[in-house]
Amino acid sequence: MKKTLTLTSALALIATGALAAQTDVTIGMQLEPPHLDPTSAAAGAIDQVLYSNVFEGLTRFGPDGTVNAGLAESWDISEDGTTYVFKLRTGVKFHDGTDFEATDVVFSLDRARAEDSTNAQKALFDGIESVEAVDANTVKITLNAPQGNFLFNMAWGDAVIVAPESIDDIKNNPVGTGAFTFADWKQGDSITIARNANYWGTAPALEEATFKFISDPTAAFGAMMAGDVDAFYGYPAPENLAQFEADPRFNVLSGSTEGETILAINNKLEPFNDVRVRKAVSMAIDRQAIIDGAMFGYGTPIGTHFAPHNPDYVDLTGNAPFDPAAAKALLAEAGYPDGFKTTLKLPPPSYARRGGEIIAAQLREIGIETEISNLEWAQWLEQAFRGYDFGLTIVSHTEPMDIGIYARPEYYFQYDNADLQSLIKKLGVESDPNKRTEMLQQAQTIISEDYVNGYLFQLALTSVVDAKLNGIWENAPTQAVDLTGVSWSE
Amino acid sequence: MRNIIVGLCLTMVFALAALVSLVWTPFDVTQLDISSKLQKPSATHWFGTDHFGRDILSMIMVGAQTSIAVAVVAVVIGMGFGVPLGLWAAAKRGSLLDEVIMRGNDLVFAFPSLLIAIMITAVFGPSAINAIIAIGIFNIPVFARLTRGAALSLWTRDYILSARVSGKGAARISVEHILPNVMNLLIVQGTIQFSLGILAEAALSYVGLGVQPPTPSWGRMLADSQTLISLAPHMALFPGFAIILTVLGLNLAGDGLRDLFDPRLRRVGR
Numbered sequence: 001m002k003k004t005l006t007l008t009s010a011l012a013l014i015a016t017g018a019l020a021a022q023t024d025v026t027i028g029m030q031l032e033p034p035h036l037d038p039t040s041a042a043a044g045a046i047d048q049v050l051y052s053n054v055f056e057g058l059t060r061f062g063p064d065g066t067v068n069a070g071l072a073e074s075w076d077i078s079e080d081g082t083t084y085v086f087k088l089r090t091g092v093k094f095h096d097g098t099d100f101e102a103t104d105v106v107f108s109l110d111r112a113r114a115e116d117s118t119n120a121q122k123a124l125f126d127g128i129e130s131v132e133a134v135d136a137n138t139v140k141i142t143l144n145a146p147q148g149n150f151l152f153n154m155a156w157g158d159a160v161i162v163a164p165e166s167i168d169d170i171k172n173n174p175v176g177t178g179a180f181t182f183a184d185w186k187q188g189d190s191i192t193i194a195r196n197a198n199y200w201g202t203a204p205a206l207e208e209a210t211f212k213f214i215s216d217p218t219a220a221f222g223a224m225m226a227g228d229v230d231a232f233y234g235y236p237a238p239e240n241l242a243q244f245e246a247d248p249r250f251n252v253l254s255g256s257t258e259g260e261t262i263l264a265i266n267n268k269l270e271p272f273n274d275v276r277v278r279k280a281v282s283m284a285i286d287r288q289a290i291i292d293g294a295m296f297g298y299g300t301p302i303g304t305h306f307a308p309h310n311p312d313y314v315d316l317t318g319n320a321p322f323d324p325a326a327a328k329a330l331l332a333e334a335g336y337p338d339g340f341k342t343t344l345k346l347p348p349p350s351y352a353r354r355g356g357e358i359i360a361a362q363l364r365e366i367g368i369e370t371e372i373s374n375l376e377w378a379q380w381l382e383q384a385f386r387g388y389d390f391g392l393t394i395v396s397h398t399e400p401m402d403i404g405i406y407a408r409p410e411y412y413f414q415y416d417n418a419d420l421q422s423l424i425k426k427l428g429v430e431s432d433p434n435k436r437t438e439m440l441q442q443a444q445t446i447i448s449e450d451y452v453n454g455y456l457f458q459l460a461l462t463s464v465v466d467a468k469l470n471g472i473w474e475n476a477p478t479q480a481v482d483l484t485g486v487s488w489s490e
Numbered sequence: 491m492r493n494i495i496v497g498l499c500l501t502m503v504f505a506l507a508a509l510v511s512l513v514w515t516p517f518d519v520t521q522l523d524i525s526s527k528l529q530k531p532s533a534t535h536w537f538g539t540d541h542f543g544r545d546i547l548s549m550i551m552v553g554a555q556t557s558i559a560v561a562v563v564a565v566v567i568g569m570g571f572g573v574p575l576g577l578w579a580a581a582k583r584g585s586l587l588d589e590v591i592m593r594g595n596d597l598v599f600a601f602p603s604l605l606i607a608i609m610i611t612a613v614f615g616p617s618a619i620n621a622i623i624a625i626g627i628f629n630i631p632v633f634a635r636l637t638r639g640a641a642l643s644l645w646t647r648d649y650i651l652s653a654r655v656s657g658k659g660a661a662r663i664s665v666e667h668i669l670p671n672v673m674n675l676l677i678v679q680g681t682i683q684f685s686l687g688i689l690a691e692a693a694l695s696y697v698g699l700g701v702q703p704p705t706p707s708w709g710r711m712l713a714d715s716q717t718l719i720s721l722a723p724h725m726a727l728f729p730g731f732a733i734i735l736t737v738l739g740l741n742l743a744g745d746g747l748r749d750l751f752d753p754r755l756r757r758v759g760r
Binding site: 217218237354358362364373 | 521527542616617704718
């Protein structure tokens with residue numbers, strides 16, 4: 001092991017020496033993390049900077065979403081599927097020099113599932129009965145029931161391993177086991193990480209990486225064009241992408257995300273409590289026009305609340321084909337031959353603001369007049385999300401596997417269907433993968449055929465990358481900008 | 491004199507565009523045509539199309555209507571409240587009431603106009619009505635101060651004294667003798683405030699607090715064009731020029747009117 005390591009670093013040295021390739025990178029991002037503890041907050045920006053770079057878990061996601069070995073070298077699963085014995089890698093050190101041992105795993109998992117834990121994804125740890133350190137390099141985890149996706153759960157950024165020695169200051173000075181150590185945080189500007197010389201795995205090609213936070217789309221465009229940033233993760237203005245694509249200096253990566261963008265309908269509000277009216281709204285919408293007009297072609301049409309890249313997805317876009325004449329007939333049948341007036345409340349992202357103007361024009365065609373109000377997020381949360389004070393609104397639901405929200409009648413679009421509620425309940429305790437698939441597809445069909453919301457498109461993750469920079473993830477199986485495999489060519 | 495002609499001509503062009511747009515525009519501004527988005531200026535679309543395929547010339551015509559309507563009502567609000575307040579304060583000059591009115595005005599005046607507008611629209615929600623109210627409110631102290639200042643010097647005149655001797659009350663003197671004599675000043679100031687109103691409406695719409703879509707507004711057209719500026723510069727240029735030319739026209743007209751009405755100011759060379 002040691003021999004190969006020296007060999008690879010020697011090779012790396014030759015490579016850098018001979019070609020004098022660049023070894024630092026600056027990545028642009030729209031949002032800045034509120035603090036640097038991935039195990040105690042939901043903010044995606046924390047994981048984007050730290051996941052796999054600074055912190056590692058027992059298992060880890062690959063760029064294609066597969067689950068690979070992380071700090072655990074291998075594992076044994078008992079016959080009944082309730083006991084996992086993880087064999088940990090040896091010789092791993094935290095950035096502060098302390099050893100990584102089984103006790104750290106016990107500490108991290110106990111901390112995450114503790115009563116007072118603020119972990120944003122506590123459900124990941126729900127099935128854990130106990131975590132024990134068998135010896136310094138072996139951990140035994142007992143589950144209270146077999147769980148098909150336990151290794152997947154342990155790969156999340158919320159399940160990374162932290163050390164008790166450095167936990168107190170983790171929000172400002174994160175100490176992990178990853179290939180990069182945290183170096184500097186200029187609040188409001190950037191975070192810098194540097195290569196970890198004592199890394200247990202393959203040393204990264206980059207010596208230093210800076211994450212620069214640029215929230216304004218115009219500034220993002222300028223920074224990219226001027227070369228101030230080498231890549232922009234989640235580029236915020238799709239209208240500029242055609243320009244980047246035409247420019248040989250850049251590559252545009254377009255991947256999938258978990259963001260179902262929907263025209264949410266207030267199901268309790270008249271006239272939307274009539275399924276015919278909801279169906280008419282869905283059929284009045286030309287999804288492709290919205291994707292072209294609001295997202296400049298980036299996005300996949302959806303017909304239900306489920307990510308198209310998920311193997312359990314069913315294409316239900318045919319349930320609501322674009323057909324204004326049929327939509328108008330449905331409205332007449334429901335008792336609104338001349339249409340009606342309603343509100344359309346739009347949060348700040350451009351998919352909502354631009355998409356809203358297009359939808360308003362499309363609804364006007366069938367006689368529905370919408371009064372548009374552009375709201376800031378705080379106002380939107382207060383009025384629409386918590387106050388139920390809306391007719392229609394547009395929002396992207398970016399949480400993975402969130403079809404369960406349709407079983408919550410108090411959730412802002414107020415869909416109340418006992419059949420779906422009992423189905424989701426059964427799904428929660430079902431572990432047979434085939435049955436789960438069947439149930440998930442059934443749930444997708446129910447909400448699609450009930451026209452709960454207008455299903456628009458799956459948000460695309462678009463990144464602009466310098467053409468000479470290799471190894472940036474195209475898809476987002478989890479929110480991460482994994483730099484361990486990133487390098488400069490030439 | 492040349493100023494006033496150029497100014498009035500520019501203003502007339504936009505007023506005319508707004509009037510025509512009431513009955514006719516080259517294209518329907520609420521009709522989106524995504525497939526013909528971002529077209530360069532051409533014979534069909536003189537000013538090109540925007541990111542939704544709408545005709546920019548049509549949008550500027552209807553936008554002129556929005557701008558003018560907002561600015562006119564805002565000036566009327568400013569004059570409607572400001573002038574009576576100023577007359578009243580001047581009539582009761584030196585009294586507690588005068589102090590209260592004028593310090594109240596100072597209070598409103600102390601805030602930058604855009605800040606007041608943002609405060610109002612943040613509390614009551616963005617809409618055309620709230621934008622008008624917001625812009626109207628910051629016009630009030632402008633007219634109140636101007637009226638009081640001019641009225642104060644008039645109150646010392648002999649003809650006012652004779653009116654008082656003949657038994658007229660303060661209110662009647664204000665309306666019959668003071669107001670007609672400050673009218674020139676008010677008209678000049680009104681033109682200036684009108685141009686500022688157009689700017690303020692554009693600024694509010696630019697930050698998303700003015701008239702709401704789909705009603706076109708020059709400010710929002712600029713905001714929409716921001717990220718597209720390198721791809722479709724015409725989207726920013728035309729509404730930008732519309733704002734500049736209207737404001738320029740109104741300012742020239744205002745200056746010209748002032749010179750016309752008040753030759754003394756011209757000599758001072760302000």
